[in-house]
Amino acid sequence: xxxxxxxxxxxxxxxxxxxxxxxxxxxxxxxxxxxxxxxxxxxxxxxxxxxxxxxxxxxxxxxxxxxxxxxxxxxxxxxxxxxxxxxxxxxxxxxxxxxxxxxxxxxxxxxxxxxxxxxxxxxxxxxxxxxxxxxxxxxxxxxxxxxxxxxxxxxxxxxxxxxxxxxxxxxxxxxxxxxxxxxxxxxxxxxxxxxxxxxxxxxxxxxxxxxxxxxxxxxxxxxxxxxxxxxxxxxxxxxxxxxxxxxxxxxxxxxxxxxxxxxxxxxxxxxxxxxxxxxxxxxxxxxxxxxxxxxxxxxxxxxxxxxxxxxxxxxxxxxxxxxxxxxxxxxxxxxxxxxxxxxxxxxxxxxxxxxxxxxxxxxxxxxxxxxxxxxxxxxxxxxxxxxxxxxxxxxxxxxxxxxxxxxxxxxxxxxxxxxxxxxxxxxxxxxxxxxxxxxxxxxxxxxxxxxxxxxxxxxxxxxxxxxxxxxxxxxxxxxxxxxxxx
Amino acid sequence: xxxxxxxxxxxxxxxxxxxxxxxxxxxxxxxxxxxxxxxxxxxxxxxxxxxxxxxxxxxxxxxxxxxxxxxxxxxxxxxxxxxxxxxxxxxxxxx
Numbered sequence: 224x225x226x227x228x229x230x231x232x233x234x235x236x237x238x239x240x241x242x243x244x245x246x247x248x249x250x251x252x253x254x255x256x257x258x259x260x261x262x263x264x265x266x267x268x269x270x271x272x273x274x275x276x277x278x279x280x281x282x283x284x285x286x287x288x289x290x291x292x293x294x295x296x297x298x299x300x301x302x303x304x305x306x307x308x309x310x311x312x313x314x315x316x317x318x319x320x321x322x323x324x325x326x327x328x329x330x331x332x333x334x335x336x337x338x339x340x341x342x343x344x345x346x347x348x349x350x351x352x353x354x355x356x357x358x359x360x361x362x363x364x365x366x367x368x369x370x371x372x373x374x375x376x377x378x379x380x381x382x383x384x385x386x387x388x389x390x391x392x393x394x395x396x397x398x399x400x401x402x403x404x405x406x407x408x409x410x411x412x413x414x415x416x417x418x419x420x421x422x423x424x425x426x427x428x429x430x431x432x433x434x435x436x437x438x439x440x441x442x443x444x445x446x447x448x449x450x451x452x453x454x455x456x457x458x459x460x461x462x463x464x465x466x467x468x469x470x471x472x473x474x475x476x477x478x479x480x481x482x483x484x485x486x487x488x489x490x491x492x493x494x495x496x497x498x499x500x501x502x503x504x505x506x507x508x509x510x511x512x513x514x515x516x517x518x519x520x521x522x523x524x525x526x527x528x529x530x531x532x533x534x535x536x537x538x539x540x541x542x543x544x545x546x547x548x549x550x551x552x553x554x555x556x557x558x559x560x561x562x563x564x565x566x567x568x569x570x571x572x573x574x575x576x577x578x579x580x581x582x583x584x585x586x587x588x589x590x591x592x593x594x595x596x597x598x599x600x601x602x603x604x605x606x607x608x609x610x611x612x613x614x615x616x617x618x619x620x621x622x623x624x625x626x627x628x629x630x631x632x633x634x635x636x637x638x639x640x641x642x643x644x645x646x647x648x649x650x651x652x653x654x655x656x657x658x659x660x661x662x663x664x665x666x667x668x669x670x671x672x673x674x675x676x677x678x679x680x681x682x683x684x685x686x687x688x689x690x691x692x693x694x695x696x697x698x699x700x701x702x703x704x705x706x707x708x709x
Numbered sequence: 710x711x712x713x714x715x716x717x718x719x720x721x722x723x724x725x726x727x728x729x730x731x732x733x734x735x736x737x738x739x740x741x742x743x744x745x746x747x748x749x750x751x752x753x754x755x756x757x758x759x760x761x762x763x764x765x766x767x768x769x770x771x772x773x774x775x776x777x778x779x780x781x782x783x784x785x786x787x788x789x790x791x792x793x794x795x796x797x798x799x800x801x802x803x804x
Contacts, residue, residue, distance in 0.1 A: 459769070567724070580721060583723050603761040604753070
């Protein structure tokens with residue numbers, strides 16, 4: 224079948240179910256694309272033999288009742304996969320082969336999918352351009368010299384380039400939504416606790432949440448359905464009945480109240496972002512939603528709060544990399560302390576070191592109250608802003624990012640300007656609420672732009688419905704030319 | 710706040726990361742900029758606000774204190790960069 228990989232996940236699942244294509248044929252088509260897509264550098268590890276074996280097994284004994292029957296999937300290299308190395312984009316874990324499987328990937332495999340490969344990401348998910356990976360930067364398929372965003376940059380790139388029919392990422396401050404916006408794809412960060420964190424390499428545990436990255440909103444609903452659900456092994460996992468997101472997906476959004484927060488209109492924001500936001504409002508209004516101006520007064524403090532809380536948790540989480548139990552160990556140093564210091568100096572990259580030092584500093588004696596406790600108090604205020612807003616509205620509409628994707632190298636040496644990329648995405652992580660990015664338009668250079676929908680805790684269905692409605696009416700079309708295949 | 714080189718060296722010691730002089734210099738510059746940005750938070754009065762320690766509106770689940778896993782020594786040792794059959798091996802700690 225010609226160009227099967229151009230299809231959405233939902234379409235592919237239907238073709239499999241109608242027996243119009245076999246899993247092996249599908250898998251070979253993706254393997255072929257991955258082989259031709261080396262220039263994008265979106266894969267760290269390929270798992271072709273596994274994928275082909277699993278696809279053949281599926282074809283021999285197919286089960287069409289599953290959500291993802293015979294579907295090859297590449298996943299962000301932050302999810303531990305049994306017997307397949309898991310690097311988190313770091314030299315520290317270059318040769319780490321877990322002997323267990325993350326809960327989320329287990330769930331995907333039990334729904335009929337299988338692993339195609341592991342996708343590049345910023346080192347320990349710390350970055351907004353996929354330039355901090357030990358395995359090199361990832362290229363945005365939209366344009367040759369442009370970043371795909373980060374930290375789930377390999378996931379976004381592989382998805383947009385048809386190297387995987389759908390994928391999963393993790394989002395601590397925007398790492399699913401920003402790359403989705405930069406590549407014209409759909410990305411959802413679920414409510415904190417909806418998807419298990421067990422078996423995911425930890426960055427900042429009170430903010431980390433995994434979610435789907437897909438070509439369409441229907442695909443997003445399907446993937447979320449497959450990956451979400453209670454897990455005994457994650458003490459923050461929410462124990463509730465599983466939702467049937469794809470079956471309940473509807474374009475009917477009549478009567479829903481949508482908040483427009485004035486604080487998201489930031490200085491120096493390009494006109495095209497403003498216009499995109501207007502376009503989104505117009506679509507939702509025409510579809511019967513009510514647009515309401517709201518205020519989230521502490522928005523400007525979200526990013527400074529994030530850059531205390533996230534590094535603090537990271538410095539604690541990454542203390543485990545000591546060169547003893549697993550991962551890289553330096554051969555230099557004669558004492559135990561020297562071995563630790565050299566291992567961590569050689570094993571971690573610059574951005575990771577920077578964040579460990581920020582975190583260690585804000586948690587150190589004499590500074591703890593002034594920084595860490597202060598940030599937790601402001602986090603309370605940010606959460607209250609959302610609690611108040613959601614007494615008046617059902618969801619909030621904002622831009623996903625303050626600009627379209629930027630050039631490779633453009634912001635690499637300026638941490639603050641890199642951090643500012645996450646200005647619109649960070650608040651949802653701090654408040655633990657769901658948010659998704661959906662492609663709606665383009666900037667003057669024809670680069671994709673997304674709008675963000677932020678929802679009430681466990682309001683994923685409302686977000687998906689709103690996004691579905693915007694997707695249908697926005698006329699956004701992915702128009703990637705496969706320049707890397709030439 | 711300006712984070713001088715001594716503070717960087719002290720923090721790196723706490724974080725068990727060795728740094729050469731050039732790195733100390735660049736981190737002092739980076740962290741000073743970042744802390745200037747972070748200190749925007751001092752503009753808000755938070756005297757009457759309690760810190761948010763969990764975003765879940767319930768306390769963490771507890772379970773019965775019962776062994777559910779274990780006996781996986783070999784699996785745990787499998788990924789160690791230096792080990793023997795039973796132990797992780799580290800540089801000598803006691804003379």
